[in-house]
Amino acid sequence: GAVVSQHPSRVICKSGTSVKIECRSLDFQATTMFWYRQFPKKSLMLMATSNEGSKATYEQGVEKDKFLINHASLTLSTLTVTSAHPEDSSFYICSARGRRAEQFFGPGTRLTVL
Amino acid sequence: KNEVEQSPQNLTAQEGEFITINCSYSVGISALHWLQQHPGGGIVSLFMLSSGKKKHGRLIATINIQEKHSSLHITASHPRDSAVYICAVLPGGGADGLTFGKGTHLIIQP
Numbered sequence: 001g002a003v004v005s006q007h008p009s010r011v012i013c014k015s016g017t018s019v020k021i022e023c024r025s026l027d028f029q030a031t032t033m034f035w036y037r038q039f040p041k042k043s044l045m046l047m048a049t050s051n052e053g054s055k056a057t058y059e060q061g062v063e064k065d066k067f068l069i070n071h072a073s074l075t076l077s078t079l080t081v082t083s084a085h086p087e088d089s090s091f092y093i094c095s096a097r098g099r100r101a102e103q104f105f106g107p108g109t110r111l112t113v114l
Numbered sequence: 115k116n117e118v119e120q121s122p123q124n125l126t127a128q129e130g131e132f133i134t135i136n137c138s139y140s141v142g143i144s145a146l147h148w149l150q151q152h153p154g155g156g157i158v159s160l161f162m163l164s165s166g167k168k169k170h171g172r173l174i175a176t177i178n179i180q181e182k183h184s185s186l187h188i189t190a191s192h193p194r195d196s197a198v199y200i201c202a203v204l205p206g207g208g209a210d211g212l213t214f215g216k217g218t219h220l221i222i223q224p
Contacts, residue, residue, distance in 0.1 A: 038155075043214045044202075046211035046212065095212075102162045107157075
């Protein structure tokens, strides 16, 4: 199947700093990328949907000014957690979808905010 | 919004047993995914279904659109199958992200 990478896989940062997570589709063009968040022992929750070249659509309750999403090309989307706080500590996963409905998941990024 | 229910939440079985995990959803969908999440967190897509049945190795997935129900079966289970199995549905139209079940934590004991 298609490959989606995420970088970094783990990041530890101090409270108040910003963290950028990259999601790349390696062997296909992703017209749509999705960002999910998973709290410990909880289900994944969709945060936002991004289409290449347009603004992301955020789910209800997700602060767009805190979680900045940029989908600058058909193979790259970035999620920036701005002014991170300990409650932002979570597992962030992206997925990418090409022309078909199948989604391919990145390996995830574990964010720990001290 | 679609409600996705999985059962059981936790399942412990002996190596070699036949495993069934169930998923029910409340609203019509365009596709259903079965995902596998290992302890490190990474997610692998096992199947995407819109009708019928698919088989890959020891894994079988079925879906009944009328009953809004899907099952994931594992034959001849092995300890390496231990993982969280997640059902996720894609709404009709395919424009939105997936809605996930809470997952089934499977442990296969040798």
